[in-house]
Structure formats: C-alpha cells, structure tokens
Amino acid sequence: MARITGTWLSGPQAALPKSTDGREQSYRGEFLGFPQEGPGSLVGSGRRIAALLVDWVMAVGVASLITGDFFDGMTSTVTLMVWFAVGVVTVALFNFTPGQFVLGLQVARIEGPIRVGFVRALGRQALLVFVIPATITDIDGRGMQDRATGTLLVKSR
Structure with missing residues (x-):
C-alpha cells in the first residue's frame, strides 16, 4: 500500500518521463533522441503560434477572394476549409x-526522417481544428x- 500512495502523494513530478538510468530529462526531446539546439530540435510554443497565425492570415485572404467579401458570414467557414485543406x-x-516554412519549421515523424503521409497529416489537422488538443x-x-499521430514540430534551419 505504501508504494501506491507514495507515487500518488509524490505529485506531478512523479509522472515525468525518466531515462533507463533514472535521471530526469534536461531539455525537450532528449529522450526522443532529438538535439537540444539547431536543426532537428523541438520548437517552442511561440514559433508554433506564429506559424499558425501566418497560415490563418493566408487562409483568410484566400477565403476573401473566394467569397468576394472580407466580412461576409461565409468567409469564416471558407477560411476554416481553406486552412484545413492547405x-x-x-x-x-x-x-x-506555408507558415511553418516561413518560420523554418517542419513536421517530423518520431520514427525517423520519413514523410508524414496523408493519413497522419489528415489526423493531425483534424485534431487541430478543435484547438484544445x-x-x-x-x-x-x-x-x-x-x-x-506520432509526429512533432522541429526546426528545419
């Protein structure tokens, strides 16, 4: 019983991943085999959000061209459809x-330098529509x- 309550009472730190030798992760992506800095390292939240904003502004522009009006009620629906498809x-x-390209990011698979593929891209984008994930x-x-989807966002340059 002490073992069960010991991990429960240890708090959220007990749930963090540890290496096989028991040490804690010192940077993001260390236990996944990715570098700490430079190309191939994991991206922070700021660059993720900036890439999303670039993609969204591009989608709004394309949707405005399609609907013919920037403030039309259909523009928001068409924007989401364009953003999803792109x-x-x-x-x-x-x-x-396109936004990730501008900011020097790319989606990578954990298994190695393999293309993400249509099914993973579709699943990833479908979850992004709901924002919360x-x-x-x-x-x-x-x-x-x-x-x-077994992917992550890394720096490409």
Missing part, C-alpha cells in the same frame, strides 16, 4: 505548412495532435 495537402507533400502539451512540448 494544412493537410502541404504537410502530406512537404512536411510543412494543441493547447494540452506534454513535457516535450508536443500537443495531443502530435502525440496521437
């Missing part, structure tokens, strides 16, 4: 969205959409 297609083909992150800064 996200799925570009991540499946190139491993990054992206706000819940783990110790590596990966959102629920990345954990569910």
Whole structure:
C-alpha cells in the first residue's frame, strides 16, 4: 500500500518521463533522441503560434477572394476549409505548412526522417481544428495532435 500512495502523494513530478538510468530529462526531446539546439530540435510554443497565425492570415485572404467579401458570414467557414485543406495537402507533400516554412519549421515523424503521409497529416489537422488538443502539451512540448499521430514540430534551419 505504501508504494501506491507514495507515487500518488509524490505529485506531478512523479509522472515525468525518466531515462533507463533514472535521471530526469534536461531539455525537450532528449529522450526522443532529438538535439537540444539547431536543426532537428523541438520548437517552442511561440514559433508554433506564429506559424499558425501566418497560415490563418493566408487562409483568410484566400477565403476573401473566394467569397468576394472580407466580412461576409461565409468567409469564416471558407477560411476554416481553406486552412484545413492547405494544412493537410502541404504537410502530406512537404512536411510543412506555408507558415511553418516561413518560420523554418517542419513536421517530423518520431520514427525517423520519413514523410508524414496523408493519413497522419489528415489526423493531425483534424485534431487541430478543435484547438484544445494543441493547447494540452506534454513535457516535450508536443500537443495531443502530435502525440496521437506520432509526429512533432522541429526546426528545419
């Protein structure tokens, strides 16, 4: 019984991942095998949000061209559809969205340097539509959409 309550009473620190030798992670992505700095290192929240804003502004512009009016009621729906389609297609083909490209980011698979693929890109984008999965992150800064699809966002340059 002491063992069960001991981990329960230890607080949230007890749930953090530890290496096989018992030490704690010193930087994001360490136990996943990614570098601490430079290309291939995990991205922080600020750059993720900035890339999302670039993608969203681009989608608003395209949706405004499609609907013919910037403040039309259909513009928000078309914006979401454009953002979704661009996200799925570009991540499946190139491993990054236009906003991620501008900020030097790319979506990578945990297994190695393999293309993300259509199914993972579709699942990742479908979860991003709900916003909440992206706000819940783990110790590596990966959102629920990345954990569910086995992907993560890394620096490309």
